[in-house]
Amino acid sequence: MKKDLLSIDDLTTGEIHLILDTTEAMREIGQRPIKKVPTLRGKTIVNLFYEPSTRTRTSFEIAEKRLSADTLNIAVATSSVLKGETLADTAMNIEAMSPDMIVLRHPSSGAGHLLSRICKSRIINAGDGMHEHPTQALLDAFTIREHKQRIDGLKVTIVGDLLHSRVLRSNVRLLTKLGAEVWVSGPPTLVPMGIERFGVRVSANIDEAVADADVIMMLRIQQERMHGAFIPSLREYFNTFGMTMARVTRAKPDVIIMHPGPMNRGVEIASEVADGPYSVILEQVANGVAVRMAVLYLLAGGAEVD
């Protein structure tokens, strides 16, 4: 493994499978009466979050605590960032207190790479702008593998706000690397230019995109990142691209429906689908803790000297 986990591109196929296999073992710890192992005793991990987050931050924190690391959370709302400190200065100050790892969530793409150049601590990217969210893609891959026993050859359809989605970019990198056939669908205003170069099929027709899909992954309409009129109205978006039971039935009978959260019910996904029998959305959340334990454990060891 490299020193940091900033992008799926940092991982070889072998390392991805190692992470997924390790996740399998980590998940068992969460089912014990005492959900804790001493592995990262004495390691300090800083969770540095510049954006609101429930799932990812909680998930990392639980994973860190289950491995006995000492953790602390810095939320921007209560930090010196409000006094005008730059990311680089904040990072150097945290680095001066010599933590072992920093988990970073930041609204700017490439923030993790900046930290990686400044810090000796290992950096885990927990979402950087519109770039990547590697641990989300890893937990998605784990969830898919568990249901389908493979990823190679599956048709995975990703629908929604593709433009603003780091989950999309990490998932496309990971799933195509593992041999899945990835389809993406969304309104043309929300499809990034040149996305075909990632090796995905693009269709503006959701019914074509979900036909015979093994996996459907819904993405949130990220209104907080939309500084312009990308869609006419939420209601029209739901009618054209929302996941309804009628659309789910066009996919394979054993399709699974995924969503990285937070969901906008009635915008990209109907409640009957989100809470329905095909949904694995809460399993994704549960698997997130085990995936992050695996990543923390594997990164805490030796890094390849590069």
Place this chain on the structure above:
Amino acid sequence: MDADRIGRSLARIAHEILERNHHVEELALIGIRRRGVPLAKRLAQAIKDIHHHDIPTGALDITLYRDDLMRTAIAAQPVIRRTEIPFSIDDKRILLVDDVLYTGRTIRAALDALIEFGRPKAIQLVVLVDRGHRELPIKADYVGKNLPTSVTQSVQVHLTEIDGCDEVEILES
């Protein structure tokens, strides 16, 4: 040690276990990954052949409890395998099984790991080979064979389930 010797040692240990533990229903076998696991399964079968009683059997991975995990800055982390203990260890007499007893550090880690699953009535240690050179005050209750070795040697146990054949060999390194 060849396949025949290994088989006879395990059969003898099965008898010794039954001789020392009168309440068979309290017994449970837990093998330490990796080669303790097939050994535990074989002992369960041997005990069943003698006593017609099924002993619950589990597998324990001690990697996360090792005391040498974060010591090297260059080596990759060891692979973690699944711990599977599908029964409560509370008030059981646990037979902890491993292939080779050497420094005792693996057993120390296993005891720490095991205690987090509950409070067994007792833990007894079964090893196929005791090669000496203990670094911790740990002693086996049942030993297949004592092999005097030097620290420069390495003892390799091969089992059919994992390696395709049964044998124990001493290698000079």
